[in-house]
Amino acid sequence: MNKFIVRNINNTPAKRLNKKNTNKYYFDVYDSNVKKIVERIYAQTKQEADEKRVRCINKINTNIYTVINAVLSDAAQIEENIQIAKRDKNIIKENTLRDSKFAWDIIKNIKHNGVTLKDYPVKNISVEFLTSLEKKFLTTLSLRQNKSSWSKLGSILNVAAQENMGVQMYITKKVSRNEFNSAYKRRIKKVPDILKTDNPKETIDLINKVLDCAKLQKNNFYFVTLRTLLETNQRISRIIPIEKNDFSTKINGFVIDKSIDVKTNVVEYLPRVYETDFANKGFANVVFVSEEYTKIFLDWLQEIKEWHNPRDLFLPAANGNYSWYHIILQNIKDLFKQSGWNGNISTHDFRSLGAKFRKYLDLDSTSLAHLDHSSKHMTVLYERGNNWKDVKSLTAASNKIGKFYKN
Numbered sequence: 001m002n003k004f005i006v007r008n009i010n011n012t013p014a015k016r017l018n019k020k021n022t023n024k025y026y027f028d029v030y031d032s033n034v035k036k037i038v039e040r041i042y043a044q045t046k047q048e049a050d051e052k053r054v055r056c057i058n059k060i061n062t063n064i065y066t067v068i069n070a071v072l073s074d075a076a077q078i079e080e081n082i083q084i085a086k087r088d089k090n091i092i093k094e095n096t097l098r099d100s101k102f103a104w105d106i107i108k109n110i111k112h113n114g115v116t117l118k119d120y121p122v123k124n125i126s127v128e129f130l131t132s133l134e135k136k137f138l139t140t141l142s143l144r145q146n147k148s149s150w151s152k153l154g155s156i157l158n159v160a161a162q163e164n165m166g167v168q169m170y171i172t173k174k175v176s177r178n179e180f181n182s183a184y185k186r187r188i189k190k191v192p193d194i195l196k197t198d199n200p201k202e203t204i205d206l207i208n209k210v211l212d213c214a215k216l217q218k219n220n221f222y223f224v225t226l227r228t229l230l231e232t233n234q235r236i237s238r239i240i241p242i243e244k245n246d247f248s249t250k251i252n253g254f255v256i257d258k259s260i261d262v263k264t265n266v267v268e269y270l271p272r273v274y275e276t277d278f279a280n281k282g283f284a285n286v287v288f289v290s291e292e293y294t295k296i297f298l299d300w301l302q303e304i305k306e307w308h309n310p311r312d313l314f315l316p317a318a319n320g321n322y323s324w325y326h327i328i329l330q331n332i333k334d335l336f337k338q339s340g341w342n343g344n345i346s347t348h349d350f351r352s353l354g355a356k357f358r359k360y361l362d363l364d365s366t367s368l369a370h371l372d373h374s375s376k377h378m379t380v381l382y383e384r385g386n387n388w389k390d391v392k393s394l395t396a397a398s399n400k401i402g403k404f405y406k407n
Contacts, residue, residue, distance in 0.1 A: 004038070004060045005030045009049045012042070025049035029056060031069075033119075038069040072125075073118035075160035076104055082159065093268070094261050103152035106145055112136060123166030125157065130175045143184050150177070192352050193343030200360055203353070209339040222331055224300045225315055229347060231289040233354025235259075236347040240323050241267045242314040244301060252294045253286040262325035 007028045017023060023042035027049065031038045041056065043049035083100050086092045108118040112133050137146045154172035161169040168174075194203050207230065214223035228239055234256060241258040248255075260267045270285070300314075308320040317323045329347055336345050 003031055003033045005032055006053060006057050006060065009043075009046070009053060020044075027053050027056075029060075029069075070122045070160065070163070070165040071118065072120050072122060072156065072160075073108065075122055075163065075165060076108070076118070076156045078163060079156045079159040080104075094264065094266065098263070099148070100152060103145075103148040104156070106141070107137075107149045107153065110136065110140065122157075122160045125167050125171070127171060127174050130172060134175055134177065134180070138180060138183070143180075143187050146180060147184065150180075192346070192349035194341075194345060194349055195352060195356055196343075200357060206336075206339065206341060210335050210341070213335050213338045220300060220303055221315065222328075222335060224296060225328060226332065226335075227293060227296055228289075228315075229350040230353070231293050232256075232287045233351050234287060235351070236325055236328065237262050240315065240325065240328075244312045244314055246314065247297055248286075249294050249298065251286070251288070252291055253288040255285050256287050257285050260322060260325075265322050265324060267322065 007030060009025050009027045012023050012026050022044045025043045025046055025048075026040055028037045029039040029041070030036070041049075041052055043052055080101065083092065083097050087094060087097045109116050111117075112120070113129075117133075134150070137150060141149060150172065154170070157167055157171055158169055160167050161171070194206065197203050207226075211223060211226060214220070214226055217223070225239070228234075228242075229236070232239070232254060237259050238256050240262075241260045242254060242256075243258075246255045246257070247253070257270050258267055259270055304316065307316060308318075309316045310320050311322075313320075313322065315323055317327075325347075332347065333345055336343075
């Protein structure tokens with residue numbers, strides 16, 4: 001229910017008429033939240049009053065009331081409607097819309113100067129106000145939340161400026177973010193627990209134990225899932241919707257042309273869609289695996305041959321539909337625990353493992369394409385922790401020096 005109510009048209013008392021009678025009729029806009037009249041609108045004729053009242057009602061119904069008395073939540077609603085329209089036109093994804101809503105939700109109830117942000121009058125927002133608010137963000141939000149919510153606040157205020165609500169365009173850009181930027185650069189990047197080792201042997205031994213445990217399950221679903229994550233190093237959202245014919249035994253590779261929203265299980269095709277017969281299209285969208293994996297793939301197809309699988313999925317759920325991410329993750333966590341592992345594990349850790357292991361084996365020139373990163377900088381970020389390659393090279397250098405001394 002909208003908090004604004006447009007009241008009926010009334011005649012202005014004679015003693016309050018101005019000399020030109022331009023205020024002969026009026027109506028009020030009432031805010032049911034704060035229980036007061038927020039605007040009184042006048043007109044010279046009944047027809048003019050009717051037209052103004054209809055325009056006002058339309059503004060309220062489309063969440064763009066009011067220019068004069070708008071609060072941040074009014075502007076946020078308009079901005080959200082814009083994002084929803086982008087989602088409906090496939091300009092942004094559903095998860096992008098969710099993240100956008102979350103960025104506003106975590107700050108809208110923050111109180112500043114005694115008023116929550118959602119109820120703060122837009123026309124009272126200034127650089128001084130935002131500078132003070134920025135300090136509050138530093139002490140109440142994580143660095144990641146701070147970054148996304150400040151960006152969201154900027155988008156909302158830009159919409160407010162476009163709607164003539166009384167605030168400058170790009171006003172958040174005028175606020176110094178030096179303290180935040182410095183803290184963000186110094187932040188400690190999370191290193192997956194399975195990579196917190198000085199050499200790959202401990203990690204590989206652990207993973208092989210997990211694979212052995214997976215083979216003891218009633219079927220090879222999680223063994224194949226883990227091998228797929230380990231060899232492709234792809235996001236789980238791109239593994240779940242893979243179909244049987246997305247794999248080529250000739251070149252040992254998958255066509256990755258689909259992605260699934262892990263919260264809704266809705267599948268979408270990626271921008272570059274190719275025929276899955278691998279004919280005449282080069283290697284775009286193809287992720288290569290080992291010849292050993294191809295044998296596992298073929299054995300797995302035989303194992304699921306009699307399964308209910310109307311979609312011809314590579315990793316179908318028991319009901320023949322797409323598998324759910326949270327079920328896959330929980331079972332992988334359980335397998336690591338059964339293998340004696342007490343650390344945390346996520347499916348995304350296998351992407352970092354892929355980057356780091358390739359670096360160790362002097363294969364890092366292939367990492368960017370294999371992990372489908374947009375830049376080399378992103379791949380470097382995935383080579384988390386004390387780099388195994390650095391330890392290897394430093395040990396080799398020390399060995400060269402050490403051999404000159406007597407034992």
